[in-house]
Amino acid sequence: MASNMPDDFDEQFLACPVCMLHFRDPRVLPCLHTFCRECLQEWATKQQPLECPTCRTQVSLPDQGVDGLRTNFYVNNLLDFAAAKKGAEPGVPCQVCEGNVEGSKSWCADCAILMCESCTNLHRKFPYSKDHEVTSEETLKAEEGMSKFHRKRHCDKHKNQELVFYCESCNALVCTACTVVDHRPGKDHDPVEIATVAQRRKEKLQSLLQDIDPRLKEIQASVKEVERKLANLTPSKEAATDQAKAYFRRLADLLQKRERDILSQIDEQCRADGKALQTKKETIEFELAGLTSAQTFCQQAVEHGSDVHILEVGNQVQTRVETLLAKQLDLESIWSEFQFVENTTVVDFEKEVQDFGGVETKIDASKCEVVVKPAVQGFECVARLTTTNQEGRPCVTNSKAVTTNMKDPLGTDVPIKLKMKSWGEWEILFVPKLAGNHRLEVKVNSEQVPGSPFDVEVKGKPALTIGRKGSGVGELDGPVGVALDKDGNIAVVDKGNKRVQIFDKGTGQSLHCFPVEGEKPYGIDVDSNGRFLVTSFRKDFGLRRYSTEGKILGTVKPDCMKKPLGVAVLKDGRMVVADNIQKSCLLLQPDGSLIREIGKGQLQEPVFVSVDESRGVMFVTDKGAHKVFAFDLDGNLKFDFGKQGGIDGEFEKPEGVTVDPAGNIIVGNAGDGRVQVFGPDGTFIRKVGTVQGGYASGVALSPDGYVAVACWNGNCIELYRYM
Known part of the structure; x- marks a missing residue:
């Protein structure tokens, strides 16, 4: 982003993120990211619905398509300012007489040309150009030059008229002639000088800027907390791995296969937690980037935008910032450390070798959830169990910890197959032979999960x-x-x-x-x-x-x-x-x-x-x-x-x-x-x-x-x- 100092322009800010060239007819998306008009048109032909190339926000284009998007006049001003500054450097000729290489130069905002001192004096004497806005070389070089350098806006209908009024009834910028013809003051139109309306809009944006800082600090703190937990993740994994290796070395050959299984569980838990925390961090950083981008854009509009620019993009900026501030964000990152535990002593390993060891993640039966799917007689039916920790996050546990039982309407046991589907997700599979109400009991660590025993209504044909x-x-x-x-x-x-x-x-x-x-x-x-x-x-x-x-x-x-x-x-x-x-x-x-x-x-x-x-x-x-x-x-x-x-x-x-x-x-x-x-x-x-x-x-x-x-x-x- 450009700084407040005109000598410190960041050329990247003046370059379109798509073509990497200086902006050509810059247009602003609702997410406040700016691109060349031609780049957006090409992007829109390749992608439906259109997504912002920078933040991936889905964009609903106006009826006019890309042409209906707002022009980023602030960027246009910066481009003009940069061009004028470069043109005012020694060795650049006047764009009118093509001479006076070494003399001082001035920039006419109305004609968009660079003139030497002689041509500037003549320009001010001609009737058609005597009222043009001319910026001297001293102003271009001054610290506040950029904030005073604005491209004039003229009425589309009355080409020689500058936009100086804002019709609040129509939400449109108008010229003096428009206030006489199409926007005459009355019950349907209310033209007001743009400075008055722009000041109100600027005050609203300044108020929004004050609301951004607390949210930024909250998100930044959340990112640091995720980073802290990520830093502890590997040591926790290493400690659990060391414990597991020491335990299984005592069990010799009979435990080697089980050792590999447990190490795999530890790695899987680490990867799952790491992926979850990394995803959380990326999600929070994504929100942080969006809010930071909106803050910078809003701040530039307030500090450097002309009244016309404020009126052009103010509503859009306000909508974007208010949307981001109102967005409900889950900034909490939950992770509970895991460790290896000895479930069985070495003396008893021969009879329970299949259940030796495990990755303990403090499963909380009261937080576990069972979802019973519709059941039909004669079909393989399923209920889904999610084993979770105290924070409600799915976690792995031993199959020995899960017990199930089902009875049909006659009180006969229905065979059940328990299958781990994914990390913390289990399938309870059964094929009912009878229609009617069945009772399914599910326990985790010998405790009933909420809602157990469940009524499972088995439909006949038709269901x-x-x-x-x-x-x-x-x-x-x-x-x-x-x-x-x-x-x-x-x-x-x-x-x-x-x-x-x-x-x-x-x-x-x-x-x-x-x-x-x-x-x-x-x-x-x-x-x-x-x-x-x-x-x-x-x-x-x-x-x-x-x-x-x-x-x-x-x-x-x-x-x-x-x-x-x-x-x-x-x-x-x-x-x-x-x-x-x-x-x-x-x-x-x-x-x-x-x-x-x-x-x-x-x-x-x-x-x-x-x-x-x-x-x-x-x-x-x-x-x-x-x-x-x-x-x-x-x-x-x-x-x-x-x-x-x-x-x-x-x-x-x-x-x-x-x-x-x-x-x-x-x-x-x-x-x-x-x-x-x-x-x-x-x-x-x-x-x-x-x-x-x-x-x-x-x-x-x-x-x-x-x-x-x-x-x-x-x-x-x-x-x-x-x-």
């Missing part, structure tokens, strides 16, 4: 059934399309009741519903903004967009659309609609205009559609052909699979379709209710289940591994464990 026949809250009448909303809850097209109903993903309780237009609502999907897209056919057919609250936002009904059924929306807002009468799929722009028809002449009765964007493939169920077709988004047929039949891998009027993260295809049959899974190439993998009523319509896959199936005849939604 959850939602809804029943009716028109009330939580009731359904002919559910068809199903999708997951932005929160992972289940959104269902309740066709008979002409509404969309949202159910809680965990409990199945109805959260809310909203009516939809059109005689026969059918398909549904959710865009990246959480808005619902719902199709309907027959009278008032079309594709409608609804807000998350259910307010209609618009209708799409291009001329090519006749009977829209299934719909899938892509991340970029494009939509694919299966049109049953057109016997094709319509790829539409976000505004509903047609891009292309896909599958014309190949599809007989398309119903639902799903897009695997990672591979650029869309899958369409063809109810009439008893097949699933795969097209790319250019309309080319990639492959199809299936034929009519009732055995595994065959279809009876397929309808619902979705794709899992691995590219596998899940398809529901309307003819017999089977829900099947196929590989990315269409090869049959397995059957998920058969829905009640024998009619599986729309299907959707939840993030936690359940398939939601709309049961048309059963008037419900069934959830099956999938992963």
